[in-house]
Amino acid sequence: MSEPTSNLPAILPTEGRHVLHLFYRMEQEPWQYLEAADRRKRRDGLARLVREIQALPDTQLLPFSMVSPKADLGFMLVTHDLQVADRCAKLLGEGLGAGMMTPTFSWLSMTERSEYTTTEAEYIESLKEEDLEPGTPEFDAKIAEFHARMEKYMKYRVEPVLPEAQEWPVFCFYPMSKRRSPDQNWYALPFEDRKHLMMGHAKIGRTYSGRVLQLITGSTGLDDMEWGVTLFAKTTSEIKAIVYEMRFDEVSFQYAEFGEFFIGIRMDVNDLCNRLNL
Numbered sequence: 001m002s003e004p005t006s007n008l009p010a011i012l013p014t015e016g017r018h019v020l021h022l023f024y025r026m027e028q029e030p031w032q033y034l035e036a037a038d039r040r041k042r043r044d045g046l047a048r049l050v051r052e053i054q055a056l057p058d059t060q061l062l063p064f065s066m067v068s069p070k071a072d073l074g075f076m077l078v079t080h081d082l083q084v085a086d087r088c089a090k091l092l093g094e095g096l097g098a099g100m101m102t103p104t105f106s107w108l109s110m111t112e113r114s115e116y117t118t119t120e121a122e123y124i125e126s127l128k129e130e131d132l133e134p135g136t137p138e139f140d141a142k143i144a145e146f147h148a149r150m151e152k153y154m155k156y157r158v159e160p161v162l163p164e165a166q167e168w169p170v171f172c173f174y175p176m177s178k179r180r181s182p183d184q185n186w187y188a189l190p191f192e193d194r195k196h197l198m199m200g201h202a203k204i205g206r207t208y209s210g211r212v213l214q215l216i217t218g219s220t221g222l223d224d225m226e227w228g229v230t231l232f233a234k235t236t237s238e239i240k241a242i243v244y245e246m247r248f249d250e251v252s253f254q255y256a257e258f259g260e261f262f263i264g265i266r267m268d269v270n271d272l273c274n275r276l277n278l
């Protein structure tokens with residue numbers, strides 16, 4: 001099998017990483033006509049390919065068993081160079097040989113920082129609204145905690161290190177956009193209004209800290225909606241709860257539009273092959 005690297009000049013973003021979500025149906029019919037030895041060879045080939053990609057510098061690849069027949073298996077690839085992303089996607093699609101996996105859904109996006117990230121001044125304002133007095137030990141502790149959290153959060157958004165499968169086995173993906181209809185146009189709102197609305201969003205989001213890990217990646221100009229939303233959780237209930245609760249938040253109920261939703265279970269490539277009965 002050829003290498004998942006590229007000999008063409010790298011295409012690197014000015015900031016962040018390329019992200020590909022790839023979901024496939026397993027074609028059980030042609031697979032069942034293969035000889036047992038051939039199946040084993042192909043299965044080993046896929047496992048080897050996944051490990052080779054995972055060993056590439058600056059690259060993360062998560063395999064999933066996709067729950068419900070929208071897809072059987074899926075991958076999330078995070079890598080710097082678009083050439084490598086493209087190369088890996090093509091090799092993964094043929095990972096069991098031609099005609100064995102059919103793509104059912106894919107998404108190209110990039111990690112990005114957000115223009116609405118809370119500043120220290122805004123956080124201080126919100127603490128004052130909660131009747132916390134500047135200069136008190138409680139206030140200072142909150143500010144220190146804020147700095148530590150934001151530093152980690154900003155780094156994670158642009159150069160994420162994806163979480164461990166054992167701790168975060170449930171994966172959810174859906175694309176979303178902000179509405180642009182004549183009477184509800186997110187992009188026609190002044191920055192201050194958008195910022196204010198996003199602060200409400202972040203406030204709800206933070207109550208899920210430790211329960212849901214999200215990675216929002218931008219896909220404007222790259223795919224059919226504006227963001228890819230990737231969520232990791234310990235159980236499906238947390239996914240259901242956060243998506244439900246956010247629907248009551250103004251940013252979502254006024255301006256959010258959603259694409260298809262997908263749920264997968266994280267597992268290593270061997271367990272995935274067993275799950276698919278390969």
Ligand code: 76R
Binds near residue numbers: 117118198207252
């Ligand atoms: O604290 C901060 O300042 C960061 C706040 C923050 C931003 C800027 C944040 C926090 N998000 C931001 C941006 Mn989010 N998020 C979603 C969804 O289903 C839905 O209704 C929406 C899908 C979820 C579930 C979610 C979760 N967020 C964004 C953006 C980009 C907007 C832009 O830049 O224009 C989108 C599309 C989006 C959507 N968000 C959080 C969460 C959670 C759990 C948090 C808290 C993170 C933490 O503090 O650990």
